[in-house]
Amino acid sequence: MGQRSLPAGPGMIPRGIKSIGGGRIKASIDGLETLACGGVHGYRFFLRIRSLGPVLGRSCRRMVSWAVMSPRASTKARRDPAEHGQFDPEHHTENLLAIIQEIEAVPDAGGLIARESMEAILRRHPRDGKGFYSRAQLIAGARYLLGRGAVELDEERFVRRIRMRPVRTQSGVTPLTVLTKPFPCPGGCVFCPNDVRMPKSYLADEPGAQRAALNHFDPYLQTWNRLAAYRAIGHPVSKVEMIILGGTWSSHPETYQIWFVKRCFDALNDFGEGRNRCDEASQTRLDFNALRPEAGSNYNETVGQHLRGQLGGALLDSGEGAEWSELEQAQRDNEAAQCRSVGLVVETRPDHLSLGEVLRIRRLGCTKVQIGYQSLSDEILSANKRGHDVAATRTAMRWLRAAGFKIHAHWMPNLLGATPEGDIKDFEKIFDDADFRPDELKIYPCSLIESAELMDFHKRGEWHPYDYAELLEVVTSALVRVPRYCRVTRVIRDISSDDIVEGNKLTNFRQIAEQEISRRGDTCKDIRAREIRSERIDADSLELRGTHYETSIGAEWFFEFVNPEDRIAGFARLSLPRGSSDLDELEGSALLREVHVYGAATELGVRSSERTQHRGFGQKLVEAAAAEARKAGYQSLAVISAVGTRIWYRRLGFVDGALYQHLSLEA
Structure with missing residues (x-):
């Protein structure tokens, strides 16, 4: 596919960059996602923007995705690979073999092949004498050649070295x-x-x-x-x-x-x-x-x-x-x-949760619930017509905790009626108040969208977006206050700049905030900031650490394996409820709410001496939780297991209940 020059005009470029204006956009197509299933015929292009020419007056690099859908979607068309450009490795065997051999000859440093090295290999073996082979085509080709015995290859290692967007599964x-x-x-x-x-x-x-x-x-x-x-x-x-x-x-x-x-x-x-x-x-x-x-x-x-x-x-x-x-x-x-x-x-929403609803969600197989706090101020909630008060959020949190769900909260600064100083104090309540203290958090500063009712308040001068300095202070203040047991999954919602009428349009604002925190000599302690991801690890260097905190229903333990640099390789969440449970199945039980091992996702049954997954860390975390529950006087440990993890827990001695699995802690 190679480098292309795309004219800047409606229908030719992604909507997210239409507002740039005239000039020519130089881009290379780094990947192509085909959508041709069940009446769908379309593609998503992954474009690497090389330069926006004189429009910005400087070179820039950016990955954007461009979805295109064809109005035609007949069954015949969906099944005709030639018509829709589906890749057939058989016609490219010679090139694919040469590329694979050169990739294998590059020393393995444990990560992706350097972009410059990869592009040099692809330039030497162009597809049809012109464009580059995409990563998806190389992977399809490797699988085709492996299946025919034409090449000896460790598929998992090969894919790891060349794949796009490895962060998705790290x-x-x-x-x-x-x-x-x-x-x-x-x-x-x-x-x-x-x-x-x-x-x-x-x-x-x-x-x-x-x-x-x-x-x-x-x-x-x-x-x-x-x-x-x-x-x-x-x-x-x-x-x-x-x-x-x-x-x-x-x-x-x-x-x-x-x-x-x-x-x-x-x-x-x-x-x-x-x-x-x-x-x-x-x-x-x-x-x-x-x-x-x-x-x-x-x-x-x-x-x-x-x-x-x-x-x-x-x-x-x-x-x-x-x-x-x-x-x-x-x-x-x-x-x-x-x-x-x-x-x-x-x-x-908090006001749509009850004991019956929580049980129904669990019956569906759910293990985590995303819930919108938005604000912990009744005044702000009312001004924004949220439809519930803070008391409803407190009650919803108790129901979710009692049922063992992982809780993923949403919090929105810069709502109607809010101030930067008020938002900073509001955020402090999230972890100071035992009724809240979520496991994961999204920080979504309010964005002004033309179709929202907030536009009317903006036109009347009753609401305005925070300026850069104000927003930076709110976000940095929030990030440094997040404790080590919580994971901040996202800062700034992924909204196209074209849809934002006024206010922050920087989607990398989290990175900016983290750089500012570092400049001030501070650090982020949340889980995401400490994940080991695809790094090589020394298992002998890992230490099991426990963090205790209180919640609205009892005590909570956060167990984690960390290395000397405090990078987290895996963790478990244990709840020790006080008093009787509203859920009959959980009466008298400690509750294992989550077991998670970090590092790049590994296929089931695959072991690696360099990866954290499938090396027994999960079992050790369960054992640590069971020991703490036994020490606290509980006779059983229940786990809110996902459907796909039931077999693993059975191997550890858990038995199936109606909605949970249970491990006896009696001697």
């Missing part, structure tokens, strides 16, 4: 995000975008939202196609964390929830067996792009009318439903599947 699992379809939302938040083409609060330019739309918001198509894309660029797909986003999960009808999760499991099970049932997706393919992007305060009315108009007066298609028994069978199938769910995440 936290130990492969994250896979899917979105529910646009659906009426119970919230009325003034800051929330109203893009009727998307589930509430999401925008059509967000990468995950683009993939969801290309797949008609179908859970099977989204999951299957994403697995295919991951595998094509060399990521392992045997251990997957399913992340279900879109609106308020708990406000969707139960039958839709069951069906949605079941279809995600179906895709995991099928992909691992080499089955493709994308063409069997039966629900109506709704075209939300037919709607105008903004609906103002009429989001629910617009989306509801569109759904009912297409579905005979109903909000759900007849195919968007399933029984509990069907989901439970899909879960059992996934226990030993080649692509297993090692985590399942949904997002909801």
Whole structure:
């Protein structure tokens, strides 16, 4: 594919850089993700922007993704690889062999091959005498040649050295995000975008939202196609964390929830067996792009009318439903599947949680819940029409903790009525108050989106975005206060600069804040800042460390393996509840809420002396948690296991209960 010169004009460049203006953009296509499954025909290009010429007056490098969807999607077209440019390694055997041999000859320093070395190899062996082979094509070629005995190769090592975006799976699992379809939302938040083409609060330019739309918001198509894309660029797909986003999960009808999760499991099970049932997706393919992007305060009315108009007066298609028994069978199938769910995440609102709802979420197989704090000030919540108070958040946290969920909170500075000084004090409550103290955190400063009601307040001068210095002070102040047991997963939401009317448009603001923290002589202690990722490790240097803190329901222990530089290789979360439990199955039990081993995700059954995964660290963490629970007087240890980890826990002596697995601590 090689370097191309793309004219800067509508329809020719990604929306995120249309506002740059005239001139010519020089870019190379570093990868191509094909979407050709179940009525979907499209591509996502990974472009490396080399230069924006005189527009910016300086050279820059940036990776952007560009999704293109074809209006044609016939079954014949989807199955014709020649028509849609699907790569056939057989026609490139000579070049592929030469490239692979040269790559293997480059000394292995334990990481990716240097970009300069890789580009030099590819230039010597151009595809069809002109463009570069993509990483996905090299991986496909290596697998083809291995299957025919034409080359001797350690596939896992080869892929590790050349794959794109290795950071995606360096936290130990492969994250896979899917979105529910646009659906009426119970919230009325003034800051929330109203893009009727998307589930509430999401925008059509967000990468995950683009993939969801290309797949008609179908859970099977989204999951299957994403697995295919991951595998094509060399990521392992045997251990997957399913992340279900879109609106308020708990406000969707139960039958839709069951069906949605079941279809995600179906895709995991099928992909691992080499089955493709994308063409069997039966629900109506709704075209939300037919709607105008903004609906103002009429989001629910617009989306509801569109759904009912297409579905005979109903909000759900007849195919968007399933029984509990069907989901439970899909879960059992996934226990030993080649692509297993090692985590399942949904997002909801505090005022939509109850004991019954928490139990239902657990029955779906969920292990983590994303929940929007947004603010811990009743005044700020009311001004932003959030629809609940801080007391509702406290109650929701107690329910989630009692059930053992990992808790992933969202916090938003710069909301209507907030000040930088007030936000700094508000953030302090998150970890000072035992009712909160989440396991993971997203810090999402409020962005001004044209379709949000907040625009009206901005026009009247009643709200303005923080300037650079104010936002930097809020974010740096927050990051240094996060304790070692919490992981800050994201700072700044991934919103296209074209969608932000005014305010911060720097998506790398976290990096800027961390550099400022370092300049001040301080450090971040949160989990993400200390993850070992793909680094080589000396197992003998690792030390088990325990951190104790109190929560609203009892004591909590955070056990972690760290090296002398305080880099974290793995951790476990143990809850020691006080008093009786509202969940009969957990009465009298300590609760193991999470076991996680860091380092690059490794395929099931693969061992490496240089990796942290599959080396017994997980078992040692479970043993440490069990010992602490026994010391505290508990007679059993329950674990909120994911469907795909049930077999592993059984091997450690746990037995299945209704919603949890249990280990006896009696001598």
